[in-house]
Amino acid sequence: MIIDDTATGAAPRPWYAQLYVQVLAAVVLGVILGSLDPATGAAMKPLGDGFIKLVKMIIAPVIFLTVVTGIAGMRDLGGVGRIVGKAFAYFLTVSTLALVVGLIIANTVQPGAGMHINPADLDTREVGQYTAKAHATTLTGFLMNIIPTTLVSALVEGEILQVLFVAVLFGIALTMSGERGRPLLEILQAATAAVFKLVDILMRAAPVGAFGAIAYTIGKFGIASMAHLVALVATFYLTSIVFVAVVLGIIARVAGFSLWRLLVYLKAELLLVLGTSSSEAALPALIEKLERAGCEPRVVGLVVPTGYSFNLDGTNIYMTLAALFIAQACDVHLSLGEQLLLLGVAMLSSKGAAGVTGAGFITLAATLSVVPSVPVAGMALILGVDRFMSECRSLTNFIGNAVATIVVARWENGLDREALAKALARGDRRQMTAGGLRR
Structure with missing residues (x-):
């Protein structure tokens, strides 16, 4: 049960106790530290990594319990x-739209045109680790990996699709058991109530994790380090903004809610992702x-975890945009047929590498390995700025x-439309705070 502060008469928490304010402040401090003292900023990496591990620790039980009980x-x-x-x-419809939008923008803006790069001159040693993973991640292997080794290994290893697979089967079996x-x-x-309370506790560390992650990014790579590829980065961000504002905005309007109000409602989570x-x-x-x-x-428990593997709009935009950028930079002309082939392969490969660390870069490698016209070696061009585009992808x-x-x-x-309207209208004043959510 969700407890409303206004209903209980509890005093609203001060602005500085709200999670989104704390995360925002942490991001700003991280940028400042990474800029002024890059070495110290880069040393903050364990803070971000530690928080991500804390969250990943709880994802499997959250999905399992939500799906089974639903x-x-x-x-x-x-x-x-x-x-x-x-x-x-x-997922299929909107993911295809994302790929098409990336394709159109890349052909219109042409961020890689004029670079005249010779792929033979590129250092591909760092790219090798991603291409190796891409070759190992086939569609057949992906489908087989959905089936866990044992009933509990999915929960132990934390593979989202394996957890979802076991949870669906277990939920069905539990329903068929009837009163027994x-x-x-x-x-x-x-157990679900207890797990969500644990989520509340872990989220208190969100500002620390955001501070460490952003300080490392700026300290390690530096803001100036992406200046030579600023056209690609800017184009990707612009394309993503257009996709969210236009495509998702229209979808939201047709569905009867405001995308902007939804973003305000989820502002703490958006800052955490950033x-x-x-x-x-x-x-x-x-x-x-x-x-x-x-x-x-029941809907949330099935759609959200499935979408995290099959509805990767940002990753789809990135793949078509980055692939065409590499082709343009290496003076490779792609015909319409080759671009459509690229689109089709990207649609499949984005599913094949779902849940893999560095999935955006790995799926790009998998896509280029199937489309020989674009040199895989060209990925070395964007390796240095890929980290700056990962925020927008996410x-x-x-x-x-x-x-x-x-x-x-x-x-x-x-969908309870009245509850949705109320939540979006107030921007969720019962925002997550340092004291946690109240369920």
Whole structure:
């Protein structure tokens, strides 16, 4: 149950106790430290890495418990397939739009034109580790990897799709058990409350994690280090903004809610994603806040974790834009047919490397390895600035999955429109604070 401060008469927390303010302040401090003392800033990397590990530690149980309790609470098991089917229809459509938008912008702006790079002159040693992973990540291997070694190994290893796979099967089995499974369901529901309280506790460290991650980025690479590729970085950010504002904005308007108000509602999570360059860092909080905004838990539990692997709008934009940038920089002309082939391969490879660390760069390597016209060696051109584009990839992926969940919930008649309107209208004044969320 969600407790409203206004209902209980509790005094609103001061502005400085709100998580988004603390994260914003931490990001600013991280930028200052990384700029003034790069060595010290780079040494802050363990703070960001530690926070990401804390969040990843809790993702598997959050997904498992949310999905199992959501499915077990459904009387119609056919609803599970219906929700997943609608979600995948949405993912396929919008992901294709993201690839097309990236393709159009790259052909229009042509950020790599005029560089006249000879691929043979590039140092590809650092790129090798990504291309090796890309070759190891085939579509068949990806599908086989969804099946865990044992029933509990998915939870132990933290593979999102494996956890989702086990959770769906377990939820269905629990539903089919009828009244005999009721005591276990009640235990899992109680465990869900405890796990979300643990999320509250872990989120108190969000400002520390954001500070460490951004200080390392600026200290290690420096703001000036991306000046020579500023056209690519700027084009990618501009393209992502256009996609979010236009494509997702129209989708949100058609679905009956304001994208801007949704962004305000999720401002703490967006700042957390910006600071850590990881959309996974805000996954548990996204699940909770979408439920609070009126989306049924059964829909949230299925769409959000699935979207984190199959609805990567930011990654799709990045792949087509980066691939065409490399082609333009190396004076490789791609015909319309080759660009459409690139689009199709990117659609598949973005799913094949889902959940892999550095997935954006790895999926790009996988895509280029199938399209021989574009030299894989050209990836060395963008390796230095890839880190600066990862924040935008993560933000776009995060926003896309938030919109997708609300849309699918509406299609499934699993959206409390009054609760959504109230949450978005007040920008969620019960924002996560240093004291945690109140459920």
